[in-house]
Amino acid sequence: MLPREAGLHRSCCLIDRAALKHNMETLKKGLAPGAAIAAVVKSNAYGHGVKIAWRAFVEGGATWLCVDSLHEAQDLRDDGYDGNLFVMGHVPPAHAKAAVELDVRVMCYDRGQVDAFGAASSELSKPLRLIIKLETGTQRQGLKIGDALELVKYIQKFPYLVFEGTCTHFANIEDTTDHSFAYEQLRIFSEYNDILTANGFKPAIRTIANSAAGILWPNTHFELVRAGITCYGMWPSTECYVSAKLLGKDVDLRPALTWKTVVAQEKLLETGSVIGYGCTYQTTHPTRIVVLPVGYYDGYDRSVSNLAHVLIHGKRAPIRGRICMNMCMADVTDIPDVKMGDEVVLLGRQGDEVITAEQLAAWAGTINYELTTQIQSTVPRIAV
Ligand SMILES: Cc1ncc(COP(=O)(O)O)c(C=O)c1O
Known part of the structure; x- marks a missing residue:
């Protein structure tokens, strides 16, 4: 939620x-x-x-x-x-x-x-x-x-x-x-x-x-x-x-942004299924995926297709297929009991795992500056 x-x-x-x-x-x-x-x-x-x-x-x-x-x-x-x-x-x-x-x-x-x-x-x-x-x-x-x-x-x-x-x-x-x-x-x-x-x-x-x-x-x-x-x-x-x-400088900087979404749908795919536009990913075994309601319109860079991970239940779920305009898909085969509404972290910490802006930027072939700046201004920012 x-x-x-x-x-x-x-x-x-x-x-x-x-x-x-x-x-x-x-x-x-x-x-x-x-x-x-x-x-x-x-x-x-x-x-x-x-x-x-x-x-x-x-x-x-x-x-x-x-x-x-x-x-x-x-x-x-x-x-x-x-x-x-x-x-x-x-x-x-x-x-x-x-x-x-x-x-x-x-x-x-x-x-x-x-x-x-x-x-x-x-x-x-x-x-x-x-x-x-x-x-x-x-x-x-x-x-x-x-x-x-x-x-x-x-x-x-x-x-x-x-x-x-x-x-x-x-x-x-x-x-x-x-x-x-x-x-x-x-x-x-x-x-x-x-x-x-x-x-x-x-x-x-x-x-x-x-x-x-x-x-x-x-x-x-x-x-x-x-x-x-x-x-x-x-x-x-x-x-x-x-x-x-x-130079011996010890500077304690603390990242401040966590970008979250939720699971929109969970489904089981047969071996040999292709995922998303362009059929760029094909399953090699029965695979459970989730659909996430975030895409490149929101600022989730299309270039992280088939590269990035998201966090679900504190574990890494790899993105499968291309990032769409408003959705993307992630592999939860190794993460049990994922269901609609579960929290997903695109950027930031969940449990012991963290996706840093630098890691996401590396997958996207860019820099942390661009990564956080490109998150659509319509995505709500909530102070915690
Ligand atoms: C003129 C100018 N000054 C300062 C800054 C801040 O740079 P940084 O984020 O590397 O501190 C920028 C960033 O683009 C800039 O354009």
């Missing part, structure tokens, strides 16, 4: 609020002096449900939240968050007025944006604080120092615009234990900030650190660490975990 709060849904995610708070407290303890921590709660809090997550992080000591878009910022304001809020993704000039009204920090890298932000802030007679994105090697948003300096000078023309800080993002810190590229990005970021300061534009906030840098290198913390994946109790990668161990 699913909890009552799941309503008419056939799967739900239980979110361990205490684990989220614990992770934030743990990360906060590792901060360099003078640094604050921002919890990255974009993409429905990496799939954990933003309404549950932001409160747990603020309770745990986060003094900033980061999102990708203004509509996510709007959701947080509507939900009662009135603290520091940084929109890291693209804010189109057409949305400038909303940015001022929502009182967010905006990532800025373009004159067209500055014109629109300047006009909107003057019209509303309200300040708008801008963080300039610096290009240090990721080749995503951002400006090299010459253009950044020009933009910061240009910002001064607008009475309500405030140049508050600088930001950049690591390209290659979690995919490797060779951190030479990341060190070079840090060097460039520091140099650019020095040049801005020497020209009379000292950034009040400098932010480069993500989760990996937050754990590995205090010298990247500056005024603000933007931590995402670690807030949710997951490591950015195995390489990052190994790097942390090599």
